[in-house]
Amino acid sequence: MPSVDSKDWKSAADAKREAFKKQVDSYAYALPKVDSSTLDVSTISLDGVMDPKHVQITNMEVGELVEKLQKGELKAVEVAKAFCHRAAIAHSLVNCLTEVYFDRAIKHAEELDEEFKEGGPVGPLHGFPISLKNQICVEGVESNMGYVGWIGRVPKKNSVLADCLVRSGAVLYCQTNIPQNLMSTECINAIYGRTVNGFNRNLSCGGSSGGEGALVGLRGSLLGFGSDIGGSIRVPSSFNGLYGLHGGADNSCQGLEAVSSVLGPLTTSVEGLQIVTKAVLAAEPWRKDPFVHYQPWRESVYQLEAHGxxxxxxxxxxxxxxxxxxxxxxxxxxxxxxxxxxxxxxxxxxxxxxxxxxxxxxxxxxxxxxxxxxxxxxxxxxxxxxxxxxxxxxxxxxxxxxxxxxxxxxxxxxxxxxxxxxxxxxxxxxxxxxxxxxxxxxxxxxxxxxxxxxxxxxxxxxxxxxxxxxxxxxxxxxxxxxxxxxxxxxxxxxxxxxxxxxxxxxxxxxxxxxxxxxxxxxxxxxxxxxxxxxxxxxxxxxxxxx
Amino acid sequence: MPSVDSKDWKSAADAKREAFKKQVDSYAYALPKVDSSTLDVSTISLDGVMDPKHVQITNMEVGELVEKLQKGELKAVEVAKAFCHRAAIAHSLVNCLTEVYFDRAIKHAEELDEEFKEGGPVGPLHGFPISLKNQICVEGVESNMGYVGWIGRVPKKNSVLADCLVRSGAVLYCQTNIPQNLMSTECINAIYGRTVNGFNRNLSCGGSSGGEGALVGLRGSLLGFGSDIGGSIRVPSSFNGLYGLHGGADNSCQGLEAVSSVLGPLTTSVEGLQIVTKAVLAAEPWRKDPFVHYQPWRESVYQLEAHGxxxxxxxxxxxxxxxxxxxxxxxxxxxxxxxxxxxxxxxxxxxxxxxxxxxxxxxxxxxxxxxxxxxxxxxxxxxxxxxxxxxxxxxxxxxxxxxxxxxxxxxxxxxxxxxxxxxxxxxxxxxxxxxxxxxxxxxxxxxxxxxxxxxxxxxxxxxxxxxxxxxxxxxxxxxxxxxxxxxxxxxxxxxxxxxxxxxxxxxxxxxxxxxxxxxxxxxxxxxxxxxxxxxxxxxxxxxxxx
The missing domain is CATH 3.90.1300.10 (Amidase signature (AS) domain)
Known part of the structure; x- marks a missing residue:
């Protein structure tokens, strides 16, 4: 791992990128062969590339998948394997990932399956895979924000959001690309390069939660979390055909509080917004994050009490x-x-x-x-x-x-x-x-x-x-x-x-x-x-x- | 009125102070004669100074007074007259006021009595008099923040809080003293001088909502609003034997948002906190103030849902x-x-x-x-x-x-x-x-x-x-x-x-x-x-x- 205070930023970035490529390649997932001139990679055939069962799982709607996991009709480990493979495929097409921890995710899913046998689902997101923007810290997973100077920064504990998701039963498995400094709706940095749009690779996938948008757009994840201080969830949601929420429930860590950066989901299915928001609130993030309001899910507000x-x-x-x-x-x-x-x-x-x-x-x-x-x-x-x-x-x-x-x-x-x-x-x-x-x-x-x-x-x-x-x-x-x-x-x-x-x-x-x-x-x-x-x-x- | 950009700050302050004194004196209220060596002025006799009926009204608990006004057992105008007189008395003892608009308050109370005849109470605070810290703007009432350079600044409209109180039926009648710059728990400025503690005039009444604390401490008001960025409601509440709330419902207007100044009540009765908080929330301040959360009174939180x-x-x-x-x-x-x-x-x-x-x-x-x-x-x-x-x-x-x-x-x-x-x-x-x-x-x-x-x-x-x-x-x-x-x-x-x-x-x-x-x-x-x-x-x- 290159030193954080390396002055030779190019070789540090190259080394990190190369190490990450090796890590992804080590999983040896079958990948589709696509010509670089193919612009729309959202509809390419996965026949012979992915297990048909895994294709079926990754093509489900969020609500359907959550329900099947809750009922035990699908095993968490099967779902984790399906999304790890499909995320690797998406990455090969649009360069959307910055960290993968598929082994750990599959092991976590196996544990969840064991717990299910004894006491049913661990939480409302039992076995549901969730991807995270590079910025959102996960214990033991490098979070370098795309800055060369941050290479090697490995958080010792989960961010409050990651913690709430894990407590809800979710399986974390990868982190996604961002632009340098996050203050852009592009998605490019000196370490990981550029993420492109899976519906037209000549175009931007949006940003700053661009890797997230591109990954979810290609169903390498059905739901991921990004952050938004000027459009950083909504722009990539829009550019990748997704639903995205910029709300007030979760704030990320920044000193710029006048206009604050807010965490939120990007997802393939409209019901994903409600399911994940409820799950995160049920995990009481305000007991850990000082900037999250003490406000359990308000059904009356959801039922539009103030709107007739x-x-x-x-x-x-x-x-x-x-x-x-x-x-x-x-x-x-x-x-x-x-x-x-x-x-x-x-x-x-x-x-x-x-x-x-x-x-x-x-x-x-x-x-x-x-x-x-x-x-x-x-x-x-x-x-x-x-x-x-x-x-x-x-x-x-x-x-x-x-x-x-x-x-x-x-x-x-x-x-x-x-x-x-x-x-x-x-x-x-x-x-x-x-x-x-x-x-x-x-x-x-x-x-x-x-x-x-x-x-x-x-x-x-x-x-x-x-x-x-x-x-x-x-x-x-x-x-x-x-x-x-x-x-x-x-x-x-x-x-x-x-x-x-x-x-x-x-x-x-x-x-x-x-x-x-x-x-x-x-x-x-x-x-x-x-x-x-x-x-x-x-x-x-x-x-x-x- | 002295010019705002006057360089002769002393004469500007003197002129304003003198004008204010004349205004208070013009009401010609009977005032108690108290030796300057008397330290505790909280128990002096009001016999022969105030109408015994007015003494009785101003000695009531908040809940009792609110209820009598709701039921029409007391007229708003009688209550307004009682508190205007008692506020003038308190001011003569501890120098707590910065603006009085007793005539306007009594006229407002008369209108409320008329409205009561037709449709009952106007709102949950019908006819209840509320005093305000100088900082909280009221239409047509000078709000100079105790700064000589602000003399003559008359807001053209109510602050959101004043508006919510008026819509709840409250009668506004006076504003109270503050320290220069508000960032102090003293209560002294170049225009109005020092407010002292009515329980021991050798001591500070606290601050920055010090005039409010001193006024309510002497029952010249049963409930007033101050603001708190470091103790400015709680210190004068404590120093004057009051209940005070520093909450999150109402924020005042300042750019220092990292630690924000929050509006809240100081009151003689514990039930005052609940009554006025509910009333203000019922007036939906979030429909006017961008920094007030959309959060109607949560009975479940009040009933300690999260605490057994x-x-x-x-x-x-x-x-x-x-x-x-x-x-x-x-x-x-x-x-x-x-x-x-x-x-x-x-x-x-x-x-x-x-x-x-x-x-x-x-x-x-x-x-x-x-x-x-x-x-x-x-x-x-x-x-x-x-x-x-x-x-x-x-x-x-x-x-x-x-x-x-x-x-x-x-x-x-x-x-x-x-x-x-x-x-x-x-x-x-x-x-x-x-x-x-x-x-x-x-x-x-x-x-x-x-x-x-x-x-x-x-x-x-x-x-x-x-x-x-x-x-x-x-x-x-x-x-x-x-x-x-x-x-x-x-x-x-x-x-x-x-x-x-x-x-x-x-x-x-x-x-x-x-x-x-x-x-x-x-x-x-x-x-x-x-x-x-x-x-x-x-x-x-x-x-x-x-």
Whole structure:
């Protein structure tokens, strides 16, 4: 293992990457042979590569798999073997993993099977495999955050989340790739290189929980945990056709508390959001993590007590554009599909978006950059690795004092109050006697982006700034036959990315890229947003059948 | 009104003080004649000064008064008149007010009486008068924070708290004094001068919600709201024989979010805590204040669901000393009285305190001083008024960068995790199968302090650092016949205040000063701490009767 304070960052990174490759290869899993020109690897045949029983297991829905494990209809060890193999396959296709501990996982699963014989399921996630973003610490598993200077850092104990998952019976088996510094919706770093999108390998898998998104997108995991401070769960969920939750239940460890990084799931099945959130809360994370609220699962909030109790129809605000950058055509189609599906179910839809998006993005950018790049410079400085391009501005913003930072936090707070006021004011337009129940909005202005291309988090960032729980759901994929480029609109005069985003759109380039939307609710309504996304998803499925 | 940017801060302060005096005098309330050498003004006769009916009203318990107003057995206007008069009396004795709007309050009460005739009580606090710390904004009422440079700042709208109280039917009538910059447990500023303790005017009334404590202590209000970032509700509650709550429900507006300033009540009656907390939550403050959690009153938490559901006996940890500074003798007596009262009720008590108090206070001090005095310098600089002595160190700590501040916030978080771990580990000592349910601890190491004397917030600060909900309850008063000085103990080698606190104790000097204790519970257990303090209070009352 290279020394942490090695100045020769390239050889340290090479050695680590090589050691990891050897470790993966040592499992000697059969892997599919795919030409590098094949862009969509989500549908390649696994015949003769994986045990058909394992293919069947990894193709299940989350709820079905959890139930079969609870009932003992499937053995934990069989499920673990299936997902270890499929994760290795996914990794061979999109380079999504950073650590594997398949042996340990299979051993853990065997122990769970033994315990099951004596006393039934260990917990609500008995035998269910869960993948974790590199950042989420697991005892004895290197967590280097993709920094060369962190190579060799092996946590001595589980993070609170990992602990809660294990206590719920889950099987942990691998960790997934991230961008340098996490402050990017790309997924590339100096150690592990780039993770690509399994639906179109020319495109980004999103970030920062990009390895997680790519792995779950290819069903190398049905559910994994990432973190989100500006879109880092929601962007990769959207780019990989997944459901993703940015809530308030679990906070990760960072000093930047003004806009906090929040842990949450990315999953193939809508019911995964509820199952895993309930399981984690049942493990009482607040007894270990000082930043997790003491708040057991609130069934009344899930049952939409404050929104007519599930008996009344809801009113959704549809924000086709956030007023800064107009989304590409597939989002308009996805929004219209969702609108029609909800209206068919009797729900009301109004057109409305959050006021002052310019101010929102300005505050958010200043909060992100308040350290004037000192964090990334410190971390890169440990090894000498160069700073990569990403969301961090190419030049550091000028230093501000702690007092100025406090003023900035206060400015954010005043802004949040104006956003609440605007949301409250929608009451006059809904006809329900309530303000808008939820907002539906694109997750990004683009379906994905070409590798190393410019990114934009204004669609997801507004929820981080306002601390709004948000769930992403998949709607469709880019189809060049219908998602044609539109005539140019009047571009935003002060937000240059509006024009860039228009000009770089090409339906052939983005072909097959999944399109996800966000469902946004109000601060603290975490259980409610899960319920509403289940409703929206059911409405979309009913619409597709009709 | 003097100009805000006046450089002649003394004449601006004099003019404002004089104008305020004229305003109070204009009401021409009869005031008691008390010699300046009379130290205890809490028991002076009001015969011939106040209408006997008004004396009776202002001597009621909170629950009784609220009930009579709900039933229409008392008119709001009568109650308002009674408290306006008694507040003016209290002000004449201890200089506790900074704004009065008695006319407006009485008019509001008349309107409430009219509304009552038509539809019964307007809300759960119908006609109940509530006083507010100067900091809490009320539409049209100057809120200058005690800064000369803020003279003339009149908010155009209510703060969210004031709004919730008014919507609950409460009558607002006055605002109370604070120390310069709020970061002190004294109560003195350049405009309004010093507020003193009504139980012993040679002593401090505490701070920063000191005017509130002094006013409620003399029943010029039965319940007022203050704020607490290091003890600012709990210290004046304790020094004035009151119940006080430092919870998580309402946050005030500050950029210093790492350790946040929290709004809460100070009151004469234990049931006041529950009544007003429920009322404020029923007004849904989260629909206006972005920092208030969406969390309606949780009856299950109040009913101690996580602590045996009220059916089992509790286990209390008694922390006689915090390990930094040994409290003066009256606290040992108060702790023993409370211990006996709880044991008589069948509860278990163990000796235990929080580990690493040195580290706790070190982190807290660095968070408070992270702006290197830039905040107070900016505010004093607006008028040129000098900076006063208080908790702020006489010399500014060196500047740190925002990145270093983030590291400090993270250090705090890791420390919080160790405190949780220690609390969890008490499970082995309780015999209940649970960790300690609550911690009982002095509120300060001293009963009060002589004006301008050195202060210490290590007893209250630990709860702010850890975000623990805490309620203060009164136990006894300093009695020179029993609270004699003790032989010197071995003083803390690295915390000089331990020796200072020992040496400056004199039971004759602190005679009659109220002694309050804190009941501390875990993060998010706000409703539970109210319930437990009700139980502790009932146990103490039963013990006194026995």
């Amino acid at each position: 109790g599930g008996k009344e129809k809801l009113c959704f605000a549809f924000a086709y554009s956030n007023g800064l950058v107009k989304p590409n055509p597939p989002y308009y189609r996805a929004m219209d599909m969702t609108r029609k599906a909800l209206e068919t179910q009797g729900h009301k839809v109004i057109d409305w978006s959050f006021p002052e998006p310019e101010k929102c993005f300005d505050i958010l950018s200043r909060v992100y950059g308040a350290d004037s790049g000192e964090d990334i410079e410190t971390e890169c400085g440990r090894s000498g690795e160069p700073r990569m391009y990403g969301l961090c501005p190419p030049e550091n913003p000028p230093r501000i004092s702690v007092y100025q930072y406090w003023q900035l936090c206060y400015e954010r707070r005043l802004f949040m109050a104006t956003q609440i006021e605007a949301w409250e004011a929608t009451e006059s337009q809904t006809g329900t006697g309530r303000p808008v129940d939820a907002v539906i909005m694109p997750t990004s202005p683009y379906p994905s982006f070409r590798h190393d291309d410019q990114q934009d988090v204004s669609y997801t960032g507004v929820c981080n700034l306002n601390d709004w729980p948000t769930a992403v759901f998949p709607v469709t994929r880019v189809d060049p036959s219908v998602d044609k480029q539109q005539p140019a609109h009047t571009f935003h005069s002060d937000y240059p990315f509006d024009k860039i985003n228009y000009e770089r759109y090409d339906p052939e380039v983005f072909k097959n890229a999944p399109i996800g939307l966000q469902c946004i609710m109000r601060r603290g309504e975490d259980e409610a947003v899960i319920r509403v996304v289940e409703m929206v998803d059911a409405a979309l499925k009913a619409q597709k059948k009709a | 559901g009220g059916k089992e006996k509790l286990c209390f940890a008694f922390a006689y000393s915090n390990g930094l500074v040994k409290p003066n003798p009256p606290y040992y007596r108060a702790m023993d009285m409370t211990r006996k009262a709880l044991e008589t009720q069948g509860h278990k008590v163990i000796d235990w305190s929080f580990p690493e108090p040195e580290k706790c206070f070190d982190i807290l001090s660095r968070v408070y001083g992270a702006d290197s005095g830039e905040d107070i310098e900016t505010e004093c600089g607006r008028s040129g008024e000098p900076r006063m002595y208080g908790l702020c160190p006489p010399e500014n700590p060196p500047r740190i960068s925002v990145y270093q501040y983030w590291q400090l916030c993270y250090e705090r978080r890791l420390f919080m995790a160790t405190q949780i771990e220690a609390w969890e580990a008490t499970e082995s000592q309780t015999g209940t199968g649970r960790p300690v349910d609550a911690v009982i601890m002095p509120t300060s190491p001293y009963p009060s302090f002589r004006h301008d004397d050195q202060q210490d917030v290590s007893y209250t600060g630990v709860c702010n650092l850890n975000d623990w909900p805490t309620a203060v309850f009164p136990v006894t008063r300093v009695d020179p016949s029993v609270d004699k000085q003790q032989p010197a103990h071995t003083f803390h080698s690295d915390y000089p205040f331990d020796k200072i606190n020992y040496e400056r104790y004199d039971p004759e000097v602190f005679k009659n000063a109220p002694i309050g204790l804190q009941c501390i519970m875990r993060r998010g257990e706000d409703e539970a701490v109210i319930r437990v303090v009700e139980m502790v209070d009932a146990a103490l009352k039963a013990q006194k009767k026995a």
